[in-house]
Amino acid sequence: MKRDGAKVTDGDSAKKAKSDEISATLGEILEINDMPTMSQGKWKNKTRCLIFGSRGLDYRTRHFMQDLRNIMPHTKADVKLEKKNDRAIIKEIAEMKNCSKVLYFEGRKKKDLYITMADIDEGPTIRFNVEGLNTMGELKFSGNCLKGSRPLLVFDEHFDEEPHYALIKEMFTQIFGTPRYHPKSQPFVDHVLNFSILDDRIWIRNYQIILEGTNKVKDEKFEPETVEIGPRLVLNLQRIQEGPFSGPAIYLNPDYVSPNERRRAQGYGQNGKSYMNKIIEREAKEEHKNNLPEVPKHVTDEIFVNN
Structure with missing residues (x-):
């Protein structure tokens, strides 16, 4: 027990300084923990999107979905999803997954691909x-x-x-x-996801944002650049239908040509080209025959004429 007016030793001063240092450190930690962060916000928009496809999709489409x-x-x-199933079942699958939006990939004839996006609640x-698809692995x-x-x-003005x-x-x-x-x-x-319209097609691209400058956070004169990441989609x-996978069509693209019609037209073009080649060959053969020199008749050519 210390008497009144006793001197404080050097050991007591060191212990007090160390205690003050620990208290200051704990105060800084508590101050850092009390700082607001982005993750403390409330998640209000519960939108979820179901991405799946039908049977018969190729590997490129599966990688694109991933x-x-x-x-x-x-x-x-x-x-x-089995192709023979009714499309109305897609709405039930989305409701079971608590998804309000759907991206459904459907393959036809192992060469054609269709994407259907829908709002399960009210449509459309x-x-x-x-018409064009590239995965991240392909683009590199x-x-x-x-x-x-x-x-x-980012959307185009169109x-x-x-x-x-x-x-x-x-x-x-x-x-x-x-x-x-x-x-x-x-x-x-x-x-950045860029959506643009060109030749009545919708082109989707994905770009990385690169901030150039000495101080990427506080520099107000930085010039952002974009570098493509992938994937690509055309x-x-x-x-457009009114309801979710049902209802009347509220818009039909007048310029749309199905892949079957394009292949049929291409086949007609090839057949027409081969037919014209045959006509040209026939005319050239007749012209060559008419231009042959006349051969004088032999005496034996008239022996059996009267018979």
Whole structure:
């Protein structure tokens, strides 16, 4: 027990300084833990998208579906659907998976691919013919993005010129846009999904956002650049239905030509070309025959004329 007025030793001073240092460190840790983070927001938009396909899809389509699931954290998968089943069953499958949106891939004749996207609650249903498809593995671009990051959706100005394109734009926004504060999403944006219209086709591209500058966070004069990541997709609109996989058609593309009709026209063109070649060969043969020199008749040619 220390007497009043006793001097404090050096050991007591060291213990007090160490205690103050620990208290300051704990205070800094508590202050850091109390800082607000992006993950503490409330997840309000419960939109989920079901991505699956029918039987008979090739490996490129299956890899493309997996690429979409990698860049869309709010998606779910399901087993392949039999082609003989009614499409109305797709709505029941989506409801069982708690999904409000559907991307359904359907293969025909092992060469044609169709994508149907629909809103399960009230519709509509939009059907596309896929005219171009490339996976990330095929392209091998240098761009890259973090899995689960939210995309920045960029639309061409032509989407606002026609009513059916405006409807497609809204569907793309709800399907490809990752909901804010989604548990599987990252709290930042590092890639861009570009939707453009050219030659009455919808072209979809995925780009990485690269920030150039000394200070990528505080520098206000940085110039962002984009590097393509993949995958790629080219869609040709076929029709739009009012309800989810049912209902009357509210829009039919007047310029749409089915793959069967294109192949048939190409076959007719080849047949017509071969027919014209035969006519040209026949005319050339007759012309060659007419241009042959006349051979004088032999005496024996008239022996059996009267008989």
